[in-house]
Amino acid sequence: MYTTLIAAEQLARHIDDANWVIVDCRHDLMNLSAGRAAYAAGHLPHAVFADMETELSGAKRDAGGAFRGRHPLPEVDAFIETLRSWGVNDDTQVVAYDAHGGMFAARLWWMLRWVGHEAVAVLDGGLAAWQAQGLALTNAVDAKPRGTIQAHRALVSTVSAPEVLANIGRGERLVVDARSPDRFRGENETIDPVGGHIPGARNRFFKDNLQADGHFKAPAQLKTELATVVDDAARAIMQCGSGVTACHNLLALEVAGMPGAALYPGSWSEWCADPSRPVATGA
CATH class of the missing domain: 3.40.250.10 (Rhodanese-like domain)
Incomplete structure (x- = not known):
């Protein structure tokens, strides 16, 4: 189980494992469509795409209209549904990556721990580290079987x-x-x-x-x-x-x-x- 970082050569050995889910977290705070466009142009084999604005964030205002910040956490149930749509099960090893030093991948790493999933790691060095090993990208999008992950006791804490x-x-x-x-x-x-x-x-x-x-x-x-x-x-x-x-x-x-x-x-x-x-x- 990888729970913090994973090296590109380690990920390469598991890239075709059925119960590993690779998640592309690339994003640009100034250009909200840039991450998805980069994913379409080329991503790690079998990777799914995580949208920072719609899947890794929730409503910007609460029920009373108070502003919750630019990227508030989504509801737990909504996030679990997103994880299931990516094919994540309770025993899945998840690997998150980006091309920004891990600044967006770390958000997904923390969020999985927030719903009690420990087997999640960030690709150390991101996309550049993968390519530096001479490893290929693809623009193919796999059809993932629906996952069955459940929310468990949080491994992290928050403050208001x-x-x-x-x-x-x-x-x-x-x-x-x-x-x-x-x-x-x-x-x-x-x-x-x-x-x-x-x-x-x-x-x-x-x-x-x-x-x-x-x-x-x-x-x-x-x-x-x-x-x-x-x-x-x-x-x-x-x-x-x-x-x-x-x-x-x-x-x-x-x-x-x-x-x-x-x-x-x-x-x-x-x-x-x-x-x-x-x-x-x-x-």
Whole structure:
């Protein structure tokens, strides 16, 4: 069972296994059709496509009309139906990949753990690592038999905006923001019209988890680096712009042997939508 990362050569040995499901998670936040177009042009053999906006996210507003963020979690039942449509069973090994250092694949990795499925890994190095091994792509789309996966006890935890707000006064938990340093400081109004971060938060840019070639850093190096930001993972809350790249930090913590951090799914996009919530700027 692979539960964090899988190398391209390891995946290649199982690419035709009937009970392995490969999921293409490529996406572009500025061009929402780019991921599906890239999949159609060429993808790993037998891979299915995951749409970030419609399958890995839910309704942006709750029943009362409150904004939940740009990529709120879908309802559990809806996500289970998506997994079944991909052919996922309770004993299926799922492998997620993208072409963006794992920033979108990590979201699917976390979501499968959210519904209690442990056998899920991210392709280390993504599409580039697969092609660097001389392995082929295809534009064929397989007909998958419907899966039978059930929702089980979550292997991860989440926190809500009210919980994050209450924690500001208590300071019992540490919020770690995966956005780029300029966005964290409040200096990128193009992406974040309301700039800044949650008071008391620290910054760990998700790309700092990667080597120059796009592979994750070694576990020991990740542990050393992450320990300078996260003193106790069990008391940490991971967030980002909309609950996507925060999952990259959660995966890095898991690789480093530092499990237990929670995700704030609404993240900055939900937080800053309510002007009554406090905002900090600067480093």
